[in-house]
Amino acid sequence: xxxxxxxxxxxxxxxxxxxxxxxxxxxxxxxxxxxxxxxxxxxxxxxxxxxxxxxxxxxxxxxxxxxxxxxxxxxxxxxxxxxxxxxxxxxxxxxxxxxxxxxxxxxxxxxxxxxxxxxxxxxxxxxxxxxxxxxxxxxxxxxxxxxxxxxxxxxxxxxxxxxxxxxxxxxxxxxxxxxxxxxxxxxxxxxxxxxxxxxxxxxxxxxxxxxxxxxxxxxxxxxxxxxxxxxxxxxxxxxxxxxxxxxxxxxxxxxxxxxxxxxxxxxxxxxxxxxxxxxxxxxxxxxxxxxxxxxxxxxxxxxxxxxxxxxxxxxxxxxxxxxxxxxxxxxxxxxxxxxxxxxxxxxxxxxxxxxxxxxxxxxxxxxxxxxxxxxxxxxxxxxxxxxxxxxxxxxxxxxxxxxxxxxxxxxxxxxxxxxxxxxxxxxxxxxxxxxxxxxxxxxxxxxxxxxxxxxxxxxxxxxxxxxxxxxxxxxxxxxxxxxxxxxxxxxxxxxxxxxxxxxxxxxxxxxxxxxxxxxxxxxxxxxxxxxxxxxxxxxxxxxxxxxxxxxxxxxxxxxxxxxxxxxxxxxxxxxxxxxxxxxxxxxxxxxxxxxxxxxxxxxxxxxxxxxxxxxxxxxxxxxxxxxxxxxxxxxxxxxxxxxxxxxxxxxxxxxxxxxxxxxxxxxxxxxxxxxxxxxxxxxxxxxxxxxxxxxxxxxxxxxxxxxxxxxxxxxxxxxxxxxxxxxxxxxxxxxxxxxxxxxxxxxxxxxxxxxxxxxxxxxxxxxxxxxxxxxxxxxxxxxxxxxxxxxxxxxxxxxxxxxxxxxxxxxxxxxxxxxxxxxxxxxxxxxxxxxxxxxxxxxxxxxxxxxxxxxxxxxxxxxxxxxxxxxxx
Ligand SMILES: *Cc1c(COP(=O)(O)O)cnc(C)c1O
Numbered sequence: 001x002x003x004x005x006x007x008x009x010x011x012x013x014x015x016x017x018x019x020x021x022x023x024x025x026x027x028x029x030x031x032x033x034x035x036x037x038x039x040x041x042x043x044x045x046x047x048x049x050x051x052x053x054x055x056x057x058x059x060x061x062x063x064x065x066x067x068x069x070x071x072x073x074x075x076x077x078x079x080x081x082x083x084x085x086x087x088x089x090x091x092x093x094x095x096x097x098x099x100x101x102x103x104x105x106x107x108x109x110x111x112x113x114x115x116x117x118x119x120x121x122x123x124x125x126x127x128x129x130x131x132x133x134x135x136x137x138x139x140x141x142x143x144x145x146x147x148x149x150x151x152x153x154x155x156x157x158x159x160x161x162x163x164x165x166x167x168x169x170x171x172x173x174x175x176x177x178x179x180x181x182x183x184x185x186x187x188x189x190x191x192x193x194x195x196x197x198x199x200x201x202x203x204x205x206x207x208x209x210x211x212x213x214x215x216x217x218x219x220x221x222x223x224x225x226x227x228x229x230x231x232x233x234x235x236x237x238x239x240x241x242x243x244x245x246x247x248x249x250x251x252x253x254x255x256x257x258x259x260x261x262x263x264x265x266x267x268x269x270x271x272x273x274x275x276x277x278x279x280x281x282x283x284x285x286x287x288x289x290x291x292x293x294x295x296x297x298x299x300x301x302x303x304x305x306x307x308x309x310x311x312x313x314x315x316x317x318x319x320x321x322x323x324x325x326x327x328x329x330x331x332x333x334x335x336x337x338x339x340x341x342x343x344x345x346x347x348x349x350x351x352x353x354x355x356x357x358x359x360x361x362x363x364x365x366x367x368x369x370x371x372x373x374x375x376x377x378x379x380x381x382x383x384x385x386x387x388x389x390x391x392x393x394x395x396x397x398x399x400x401x402x403x404x405x406x407x408x409x410x411x412x413x414x415x416x417x418x419x420x421x422x423x424x425x426x427x428x429x430x431x432x433x434x435x436x437x438x439x440x441x442x443x444x445x446x447x448x449x450x451x452x453x454x455x456x457x458x459x460x461x462x463x464x465x466x467x468x469x470x471x472x473x474x475x476x477x478x479x480x481x482x483x484x485x486x487x488x489x490x491x492x493x494x495x496x497x498x499x500x501x502x503x504x505x506x507x508x509x510x511x512x513x514x515x516x517x518x519x520x521x522x523x524x525x526x527x528x529x530x531x532x533x534x535x536x537x538x539x540x541x542x543x544x545x546x547x548x549x550x551x552x553x554x555x556x557x558x559x560x561x562x563x564x565x566x567x568x569x570x571x572x573x574x575x576x577x578x579x580x581x582x583x584x585x586x587x588x589x590x591x592x593x594x595x596x597x598x599x600x601x602x603x604x605x606x607x608x609x610x611x612x613x614x615x616x617x618x619x620x621x622x623x624x625x626x627x628x629x630x631x632x633x634x635x636x637x638x639x640x641x642x643x644x645x646x647x648x649x650x651x652x653x654x655x656x657x658x659x660x661x662x663x664x665x666x667x668x669x670x671x672x673x674x675x676x677x678x679x680x681x682x683x684x685x686x687x688x689x690x691x692x693x694x695x696x697x698x699x700x701x702x703x704x705x706x707x708x709x710x711x712x713x714x715x716x717x718x719x720x721x722x723x724x725x726x727x728x729x730x731x732x733x734x735x736x737x738x739x740x741x742x743x744x745x746x747x748x749x750x751x752x753x754x755x756x757x758x759x760x761x762x763x764x765x766x767x768x769x770x771x772x773x774x775x776x777x778x779x780x781x782x783x784x785x786x787x788x789x790x791x792x793x794x795x796x797x798x799x800x801x802x803x804x805x806x807x808x809x810x811x812x813x814x815x816x817x818x819x820x821x822x823x824x825x826x827x828x829x830x831x832x833x834x835x836x837x838x839x840x841x842x843x844x845x846x847x848x849x850x851x852x853x854x855x856x857x858x859x860x861x862x863x864x865x866x867x868x869x870x871x872x873x
Contacts, residue, residue, distance in 0.1 A: 005186050007228040008033050009043045011219035014050035015236045016293040017130050020085040023137050025296050030192055044194045045219040046134055048126025049078055054800035056123050063108035079129050088136040097129050116168035124207045127196035135194040145192035151201035153181055154221055156208045170211030173200050175280035178225040213274035224280040231281055231288045238292040238477050239301030240272050242316045243457045245474035247450050253471030254315055258306035261315055264438045268318040268403045312408035317456045319449040321400040322370040325429045329363050329392040346386045356432045365430045367443055400449035403441040410437050419459040422452055447521035454723050491515055492755050496796055503757040503834040507776040507857035509845050513547045514863045515753035520551035522722055528729035530740040533579050535707050536562050538746030538842040543861045545569055550867045556744040560592055587611050594618055601670050603646050605655055612662035621668030626689045656696040666697040672706025680724035687732045702740045709748035713790050713839055747842040754841025756781055760833045770807040772829050777811010777818040780848050780856040785817040792838040793821045801827035813852050
């Protein structure tokens with residue numbers, strides 16, 4: 001029998017243990033739990049301070065070259081700083097761990113390698129140190145509290161034949177009830193035990209790790225071993241949601257889930273819980289509560305056994321990207337005995353685990369999950385070759401699984417019918433329904449996934465009122481609780497090593513072609529938009545233009561130079577994909593535009609009044625000034641009386657007369673209201689305005705709604721809601737089906753795909769001001785100096801480090817305006833560190849100069865041209 005003690009296990013993640021404020025929250029939660037019942041005891045399971053595990057990994061990577069000393073200092077400094085704010089003494093508390101770390105790193109630098117055994121010991125120090133500090137802090141308020149070593153409480157299950165890495169780095173533990181442990185703790189006076197997540201001991205008494213995200217799993221094992229009454233996982237988000245809130249801000253908090261649903265959601269890509277942590281609590285029927293440390297009063301998500309009387313219900317829409325589909329045409333062999341066994345044996349021989357399977361008479365399709373497989377190109381190639389011995393195999397990379405998750409999804413298929421309409425225009429590679437009836441999944445192109453999730457979510461939950469299952473939306477909650485995560489999901493965080501390598505060759509713009517292609521696909525997926533043109537002034541890099549051309553995008557040019565550039569790259573480009581919009585240009589530019597067959601936009605009366613002969617028998621678009629501008633800065637507001645662009649509405653009658661006299665047909669109307677606009681209704685307002693101008697021009701069939709589509713520039717900014725843009729244009733189109741709608745964005749297609757990399761040259765402190773100098777400045781990127789534009793800047797070399805200084809980021813140009821970033825928070829920088837300036841794919845290199853005779857940063861392209869099967873247009 002177990003003792004009468006009742007345990008509650010609380011787990012706090014990295015950001016939840018990294019400041020005094022958070023430790024005060026921990027303390028008050030612990031005190032509350034103790035007050036709830038007299039025989040109550042609390043176990044607190046903690047992660048390492050945020051960023052410390054990454055730093056320790058850097059130590060492991062660099063120690064073999066003996067380049068770890070600075071990292072050790074950073075690690076010590078992080079802990080000392082927290083200790084100081086907590087009022088505890090780091091030196092005495094962390095003496096053992098810091099010494100161990102130094103010795104292990106020294107050992108690794110001598111033997112020039114880090115074995116899995118040592119790897120585990122080094123990483124374990126993060127949790128050991130955070131709990132030493134936290135336990136000392138808690139002990140001052142609660143005398144009956146103690147620090148405990150998790151390695152004495154959790155025992156790894158021995159797998160003698162497993163590879164060493166698995167045994168030391170991603171071990172599993174026994175989740176059985178441990179009465180010996182319970183008795184041992186009961187005999188102790190401590191009502192509060194503070195211990196580490198992520199680590200355990202093996203039979204030999206060595207340290208092992210439970211794999212990344214293993215702290216949740218540790219806490220679940222401890223809850224199981226203690227027969228806890230409840231497990232609470234405290235994190236920095238309010239719970240699990242009906243969709244990924246970063247993609248769908250209207251996602252709803254899920255207040256109640258059963259174990260199976262939560263497991264399904266965690267496995268299908270929700271990142272709040274580690275999928276492995278559910279099994280132990282499920283087995284012992286321990287309720288799991290997800291709670292939010294920055295906002296401790298919220299209820300969060302409760303995961304428990306299924307409430308009785310709960311009917312079928314879809315709870316969430318999820319998407320998992322990076323999936324590879326392999327379809328195998330069976331060439332009539334399907335009736336052959338053992339065909340499937342042979343095929344699957346090939347996967348097994350390559351160590352690949354299959355996720356989803358669908359079979360038909362002529363084809364077997366499977367998916368490979370990136371989380372479960374190391375999908376290197378060489379592995380895929382070998383697999384492909386081997387499969388081709390048995391059948392005709394096709395590998396499609398870059399797919400996503402979009403899933404509806406909930407109970408008895410099958411029984412409500414008919415209700416789902418309207419929602420499934422969104423798949424009408426999609427190529428679905430594979431569809432599957434889990435045997436457990438907990439999900440219905442569709443495999444589609446990655447570029448479509450986000451849009452599909454948004455639409456499905458809107459259809460399924462758009463009208464859902466709050467009830468026992470569905471709580472407030474992320475939008476509503478985020479106003480109050482969410483920390484701003486600066487570009488956490490940006491592509492460049494994942495490709496850091498490659499970028500650091502590039503920066504070794506000096507300042508560079510790096511462009512990711514896959515991101516360019518993905519943005520193009522997002523725009524091309526807007527049903528209401530008939531043509532998309534890229535305003536090439538934003539970035540005329542040939543690789544970028546080729547990528548866009550392959551996605552069916554046309555080009556908008558503003559000078560003969562740009563027209564020639566496009567024609568040279570694409571000699572056979574269809575005339576309907578080249579748009580020429582000169583402004584205050586000389587006569588011969590219009591002549592050239594017509595000569596090369598471009599669609600020409602006229603934005604003034606002067607050409608018609610002065611040179612009517614060149615317009616004889618031609619067709620043009622007319623740029624109209626809608627009378628009010630939008631945009632992020634005075635210089636980029638391109639409409640309104642103070643702007644030099646466009647014909648004002650009251651001159652349209654006169655323009656119509658001149659056009660008639662010159663035998664010129666106006667077939668399109670155009671307006672471009674500004675740049676960096678993130679308000680979804682902007683383009684439909686332009687459409688409505690242009691439609692009204694149509695009364696003067698009966699031949700109009702095209703409305704070019706301009707560009708200006710903005711992208712988030714600061715952490716926490718909402719992205720432009722393309723679905724909302726499309727919906728409003730769709731509504732316009734329903735009333736005017738005879739009109740084609742065009743967009744001509746520059747920034748939106750390329751901005752986020754490009755970053756500027758520059759190394760730190762010099763540091764300076766003047767009074768309270770820190771200056772961080774980098775090797776290039778306004779000669780490479782003039783937007784901050786010219787418009788006061790904001791570009792996020794991070795120290796890529798020290799990506800895991802918390803900010804410490806507020807600095808001016810300046811270049812080497814002899815101008816006091818040569819500033820790339822003003823008052824930015826950065827970790828303390830050193831000469832040679834690489835700073836990354838985000839959102840530089842548009843108006844960066846294109847506006848650069850050789851001012852001071854300093855060459856602007858060079859351009860480097862990541863990825864290669866991929867042609868979609870159906871570029872459209
Ligand atoms: C610059 C420009 C664009 C592109 O603007 P973005 O803000 O980069 O989308 C589109 N149309 C015209 C006429 C332009 O001058």
